Amino acid sequence: MRYNLFRISLIYIFLALFSFPSFSLSQQQNKGSVTGRIVNSKKEPVAFASVAIEGTTTGSTTEEDGSFRIKDILSGNQALIVTGMGIKSEKIPIQVASGAVTELGSIEVDHSVALDEVLVIGKTESRKQQEQAYAVSVLDMKKAYATTTPLNKLLDNISSIRVREDGGVGSNYNFSLNGFSGNQVKFFLDGIPMDNFGSSFNLSNMSAGMAERVEVYKGVLPVSLGADALGGAVNIISRKDANYLDVSYSIGSFNTHRASVNGAYTDMKTGFTVRANAFYNYSDNNYKVFVPIVDLQTNETLGEQWAERFHDNYRSGGVKFETGVTNKPYADYLLAGIILSENKNDVQTGATMDAVYGAVKTKSSSVIPSIRYKKDDLFFPGLSLALYGAYSDVNAFNTDTVARKYNWLGEWVPKTEKGEQYYTDSEIKNTEWLANGNISYMIDDYQSVTLNNAVSSVKRTVFDEAHPKDESNKIPQYLEKNVTGLGWQIHHKRWNATVFGKMYYMNSSTYKKIDEFTSNERLVKMEDSKTDFGYGTALTWFLLPGLQTKFSYEQAYRLPESNEIFGDGLIQQRNPDLKPENSDNVNLGAAYEQRLKEHTLFFEANFIYRNTKNFILKGINLTSNPTTGYENFGKVLTQGIEGGMKYQWKNLLHAEVNMTYQNIVDNQQYEENNDSYVGEGVTENITYKSRLPNIPYLFGYGNAGVRFQDFFMKKTELTLDYSINYVRDYYLSMPGLGAKATKEIIPEQFSHDIVLGYTLQNGKYGIVLECTNITNEKLYDNYKLQKPGRAFNLKFRYFLK
Numbered sequence: 001m002r003y004n005l006f007r008i009s010l011i012y013i014f015l016a017l018f019s020f021p022s023f024s025l026s027q028q029q030n031k032g033s034v035t036g037r038i039v040n041s042k043k044e045p046v047a048f049a050s051v052a053i054e055g056t057t058t059g060s061t062t063e064e065d066g067s068f069r070i071k072d073i074l075s076g077n078q079a080l081i082v083t084g085m086g087i088k089s090e091k092i093p094i095q096v097a098s099g100a101v102t103e104l105g106s107i108e109v110d111h112s113v114a115l116d117e118v119l120v121i122g123k124t125e126s127r128k129q130q131e132q133a134y135a136v137s138v139l140d141m142k143k144a145y146a147t148t149t150p151l152n153k154l155l156d157n158i159s160s161i162r163v164r165e166d167g168g169v170g171s172n173y174n175f176s177l178n179g180f181s182g183n184q185v186k187f188f189l190d191g192i193p194m195d196n197f198g199s200s201f202n203l204s205n206m207s208a209g210m211a212e213r214v215e216v217y218k219g220v221l222p223v224s225l226g227a228d229a230l231g232g233a234v235n236i237i238s239r240k241d242a243n244y245l246d247v248s249y250s251i252g253s254f255n256t257h258r259a260s261v262n263g264a265y266t267d268m269k270t271g272f273t274v275r276a277n278a279f280y281n282y283s284d285n286n287y288k289v290f291v292p293i294v295d296l297q298t299n300e301t302l303g304e305q306w307a308e309r310f311h312d313n314y315r316s317g318g319v320k321f322e323t324g325v326t327n328k329p330y331a332d333y334l335l336a337g338i339i340l341s342e343n344k345n346d347v348q349t350g351a352t353m354d355a356v357y358g359a360v361k362t363k364s365s366s367v368i369p370s371i372r373y374k375k376d377d378l379f380f381p382g383l384s385l386a387l388y389g390a391y392s393d394v395n396a397f398n399t400d401t402v403a404r405k406y407n408w409l410g411e412w413v414p415k416t417e418k419g420e421q422y423y424t425d426s427e428i429k430n431t432e433w434l435a436n437g438n439i440s441y442m443i444d445d446y447q448s449v450t451l452n453n454a455v456s457s458v459k460r461t462v463f464d465e466a467h468p469k470d471e472s473n474k475i476p477q478y479l480e481k482n483v484t485g486l487g488w489q490i491h492h493k494r495w496n497a498t499v500f501g502k503m504y505y506m507n508s509s510t511y512k513k514i515d516e517f518t519s520n521e522r523l524v525k526m527e528d529s530k531t532d533f534g535y536g537t538a539l540t541w542f543l544l545p546g547l548q549t550k551f552s553y554e555q556a557y558r559l560p561e562s563n564e565i566f567g568d569g570l571i572q573q574r575n576p577d578l579k580p581e582n583s584d585n586v587n588l589g590a591a592y593e594q595r596l597k598e599h600t601l602f603f604e605a606n607f608i609y610r611n612t613k614n615f616i617l618k619g620i621n622l623t624s625n626p627t628t629g630y631e632n633f634g635k636v637l638t639q640g641i642e643g644g645m646k647y648q649w650k651n652l653l654h655a656e657v658n659m660t661y662q663n664i665v666d667n668q669q670y671e672e673n674n675d676s677y678v679g680e681g682v683t684e685n686i687t688y689k690s691r692l693p694n695i696p697y698l699f700g701y702g703n704a705g706v707r708f709q710d711f712f713m714k715k716t717e718l719t720l721d722y723s724i725n726y727v728r729d730y731y732l733s734m735p736g737l738g739a740k741a742t743k744e745i746i747p748e749q750f751s752h753d754i755v756l757g758y759t760l761q762n763g764k765y766g767i768v769l770e771c772t773n774i775t776n777e778k779l780y781d782n783y784k785l786q787k788p789g790r791a792f793n794l795k796f797r798y799f800l801k
Contacts (some may be wrong), residue, residue: 001322023574030076032096033377035327036104037066037268038082045242049084054091063264065242067104067327068414072381072445073098082109099380099566102330108241114617121658134538135218135552135606136585143209145246149770150258151211151654152203157236157701158216158727159642159658160608164696164781168788169256169283170345173204174618174781175693177607178218178640178662183561184581185614191225192372192388193434193563199364199396200341200718201318203236204376207260209246210320212239219585220538220552223487224438224499226454230583231610240264245800250768252793271325274337278319285312287788290778291353294415296405304426307408309348309683311358318342322372332374350421351628353785356761357420358406363397392458396568400424401466418466419742422704426464426473430562433457441470448489453483458562471523472511479562494607495541502534509574510566522783526576532557534582546593550606557582564616564630567568569684573629583633584614608662610638617692634668634685636692651708659700664692666734687734694746698728713756719757724751732784746780766797 038046045066050060050121053073063070077099079236088110096102137158143349152173154570156163162176177185187194194202215235217225225233240665245263248254255278261638264275286309293302318341327331346358370390378385400419405410417423433456438448457480462473507529514524536554543549567574583676589606615636644658666687691697705721752774759766769792773779778792 005184005245014323030075031072031381032098032102033069033071033381034073034080034094034096034099034102034104035067037106038062038068039066039106039108041108043106046084046087049082049087049109052081052083054079054081057290063240065241065268069376071377072442076700080107082103082107088298090743094265095771101377101381108296108755118505119724134220134222135550135589137216137218139214139216141208141213143212145328145799149208151206151208151214151236152202154208155195155214155216157703157723159217159604159644159701160218160606160640160660160662162696162699162727165787166781166785167309168254168285168287168312168314169281169342170204170285170316175203177216177232178610179641180610180636181695183564184230186221186225186227186229186233186560188225188233190238191235191386191438192370192390192436193227193456195432195434195456196342197366197368197392198337200316200340200343200366201320201368205279205281205316205318205341205343205748206236206249206277207258207262207279209248209260209262210238212237218680219587219610220554220556221454221537222449222498223485223502224440226436226452226483226485228481228483228502228504228557228559230556230581231585234279238277239264241801242268243801247495247796247799249796249798250793250795253791254284254287254788256791256793257281258795261743266326271328273324273326273333275320275322276320278317278325280317282314282315283313285309285314285348287791289353289786291786292705293409294356294407295437296407298410298616305345305401309719310410311346311360312348312407313346314343317341318366329453330375333372333375337370337372337474337671338696339366339370341366349785350426355421356406356408357400358404358410358412359400359408360420361397361399365395367393370545386436386438388434388436390434392430392434394430396428396430398424398426398428398568416647424464425466426462426548428568428687429461429463431459446491448491450485450487450489452461453482454484456480460562460566466783472513475511475523475525477566477729479560479565481559483650489783497537497538497539499703500535502557504530504557504559504580505535506530506580508560508565510574530559532580532582536585546595548591550587550589550591552585552587554585555582556585558616559566560616560630567629573627575630577632579614579632581612581614581616582611583615597749598650600646600648603644605643607640608638608640608642610636611667612636612638633666633692634671635666636664637667638662638664640664652711653705654707655704657700657701657702661698662695663697664695666692690734691731693733696727696730696746700726715760715762717759717763719755719758721755721757723753723755724750725753744784746784747778748777749777749779751779763799766795766799768795769793770795 013527038049047062047064049062051068058070058073060068060070073096076094076674078094080092080094090109092107116606155161157313160178164174166172170641174181175185217233219232220430221227221229221233227233241264243265247261250258253588260279262277271562288306288308290304290306292304295302320339322337342365345362346552347357347362349355368390372388373387376384400421400423402420403415403418405415406412407732436454438452440448442448459476459478461476464470464473482505483502485500486501487498489498509527511523512526515521534555534557538552540548540550557580559580586609587606591604592602613635615633616630618630640662642660642696646656648654668685669688670682671685674684703723708718710716711718727749729748730746753772754774757768757772772791773789777789
């Protein structure tokens with residue numbers, strides 16, 4: 001009997017919703033909340049003003065639209081104090097209603113105070129997130145709006161992260177965090193899982209202009225994210241600007257074009273809101289690669305030489321649109337949305353560059369309607385509810401029907417059988433339901449509890465015109481997952497801590513081939529269900545005002561994804577026997593910040609420990625047509641250290657550097673062989689304590705830049721930034737097997753980038769010239785697939801607020 005995930009999800013939310021009100025209600029019944037908006041004499045919003053209750057530490061900071069909200073205020077007569085840079089301090093008497101939200105409307109302040117010199121010491125939202133107990137790094141995207149770099153490559157600048165690409169624009173990429181990669185790391189957009197967004201709407205296509213910041217959790221995740229990540233998560237926070245328009249277009253080497261439009265409109269009186277993000281990307285990807293040339297007549301390798309990629313065009317486009325209401329008494333936001341996206345890709349190579357294709361194509365399209373709701377102080381102060389639901393319809397098309405064999409010179413000869421890699425003309429249809437409910441309650445000024453439930457159900461059907469009678473395509477496949485988390489958090493001035501527990505459930509149905517390549521070969525339907533329980537804690541302590549220490553531990557589980565079990569129908573093979581992986585994750589770190597007048601120094605260091613069982617590793621089958629696939633790897637031990645330093649002088653000069661070392665080894669000492677050609681029983685693992693292949697273990701990043709204000713003209717800014725990436729050489733296969741001379745090595749790599757930017761009218765107009773891989777190095781990532789050489793990009797930007 002199939003597990004009714006949605007019914008159970010509703011039960012969880014229903015029970016939580018009606019049990020929390022009776023929990024410590026007496027502590028909240030004499031408190032209330034206030035909301036309002038700070039404006040100047042011209043009725044323009046005043047951003048980043050401080051709004052606090054007189055005689056208390058309770059307060060807030062206004063958003064860019066001037067709005068603010070303050071919770072947990074004692075009811076009765078109070079005084080609101082408004083201060084800020086250039087603001088004449090105001091004291092406004094207010095009346096706070098018990099157990100309700102008091103709307104104060106627009107509050108006018110004198111925003112014309114002249115200032116000679118002001119030193120502002122405050123905390124940005126990014127800095128506040130970094131001060132959580134979790135091991136988290138935050139990338140402030142405001143500094144990246146002028147660049148041409150997509151989101152996935154920007155994350156490459158954070159310690160412990162490597163974004164490894166198969167090639168140029170639109171190529172597959174692998175995101176690695178502390179040695180965990182692929183689906184072991186989860187991606188979210190405003191806390192919403194991106195698992196069901198499809199390949200066309202992903203980080204490599206999304207522009208930096210649609211995000212306010214990116215939070216990278218290294219190991220332990222907040223319960224509110226509701227995911228089964230094993231190695232961490234990336235949460236992209238959308239821009240919260242109430243009214244803006246940001247348009248950009250870039251053109252670059254290899255006939256590369258990128259365009260993006262991001263904007264939002266909110267009516268402050270009615271709360272009506274529209275938010276939209278759109279992008280379009282195109283590239284010929286016809287960069288040169290150093291590759292082996294095969295004589296198609298004799299099938300002999302003639303040696304290596306430079307050749308131009310001739311079948312690697314890529315185009316993608318997407319729109320994310322939301323509309324609804326915000327800042328209403330019944331909802332902080334209630335938004336209906338839709339994501340529409342599509343990409344088309346010419347496939348040039350297989351899993352390695354030994355395979356050359358000249359007519360293989362893939363395509364993907366996504367239609368994803370959704371609805372989001374959030375309300376703080378629901379029914380009474382301290383109770384918050386957030387709900388999300390989506391339906392995903394993602395179609396993938398694989399076409400490989402030409403009977404030809406190509407080499408890197410673009411030459412071809414006919415083949416007797418159709419298909420360059422695998423004869424197929426298939427449509428893979430994935431339909432998915434996703435629901436997430438998060439409810440939290442502030443017990444008092446120091447404690448809160450959170451309950452989160454995330455449920456998903458994906459069904460896959462396949463139709464292949466090249467193999468219409470294939471029995472495997474007639475078997476529907478599905479995968480259902482449910483993750484429930486309950487957490488408690490306590491917060492004091494110098495320390496905060498959280499403890500949590502999680503329940504993981506998976507139910508799958510697929511098929512498996514039995515007695516393959518024999519006369520008795522047959523398909524067997526497989527159904528499986530698994531339930532696991534995890535737990536963890538996170539603690540942070542400020543030993544000094546600028547010195548923060550962190551510790552976190554989690555017994556984490558990660559359930560296999562549909563693409564790992566079912567494959568992609570082309571290069572990635574299916575594995576219906578995959579087991580959930582689990583890991584003991586430990587993070588121990590410290591951060592120190594020192595301000596010396598006009599100088600700011602920031603240091604950070606972290607130690608990581610991961611003891612993983614059933615580690616899911618992406619491997620490669622090195623044949624004439626190489627393929628990839630996922631396998632469970634008994635036991636894996638990860639130990640590493642990462643550190644970084646940042647420096648800033650005024651707003652003129654900044655520099656940073658970080659390094660990561662991670663030793664990831666096979667920790668399975670003995671193996672049990674069942675139904676093996678070499679016999680059955682327990683044998684010693686010959687790769688015990690060997691470093692895992694195809695994973696970089698030492699890498700770093702450096703950046704330095706200068707800013708010149710009012711350069712030639714007033715309200716202008718000239719920026720110059722230089723960055724360097726370094727990766728130590730590492731093996732493609734197990735280092736302990738075979739002679740060293742026969743091993744494939746991904747070589748040591750240095751890459752240098754430089755960016756020159758100029759903005760006018762305080763950022764309203766901007767132009768950027770960027771050069772990547774200045775020295776034209778041969779750069780490789782996954783399976784020694786070569787990336788583009790030196791490239792130039794020119795970007796134009798228009799920003800209206």
